[in-house]
């Protein structure tokens with residue numbers, strides 16, 4: 001199994017932990033709900049990286065075949081799931097700005113803004129690959145995914 005499975009599980013636990021500890025819990029406020037849905041859609045897509053990395057590295061043939069089949073089933077939706085994640089995160093940001101306004105002194109907001117910009121680039125490179133499927137774009141998309149993972153982790157931790 002790829003180490004990314006474990007990283008993703010840790011991030012999932014962190015997000016759930018933050019949500020249940022939010023003052024609005026159990027009645028989730030609109031920004032938190034949008035943020036959580038956007039986050040889960042991102043994580044669903046990012047898990048594909050863990051699946052691919054397992055396919056590449058596992059010596060277990062049975063596991064390889066199982067993961068290839070899962071990946072084939074999920075792949076047609078990948079771009080749409082990513083785009084939907086962006087829609088929910090934009091809604092999250094709009095409702096946050098509506099509720100609190102924006103401040104560069106608020107590090108959670110700054111990390112969130114950087115994550116949003118990163119997500120926009122991810123969605124752009126994801127669709128771009130449909131038009132121009134180069135190795136450079138694939139690597140850029142992957143690196144943006146890694147950066148986004150850590151930006152979201154920082155955003156959730158702050």
Ligand code: HEM
Pocket residue numbers: 015018019022031032035036038039042089092093096102108109110111112113114115116119152155156157
């Ligand atoms: C990929 C981008 C983003 C993701 C995945 C995301 C996800 C989340 C999640 C799951 C929460 C609830 C858990 C917590 O409080 O830590 C949250 C809270 C929050 N987010 Fe984001 N977010 C993103 C972008 C943004 C942006 C762009 C902003 C602001 C400009 C922002 C501002 C906030 C704030 C202020 C909270 C705390 C709200 C409160 O305590 O009531 N986030 N975010």
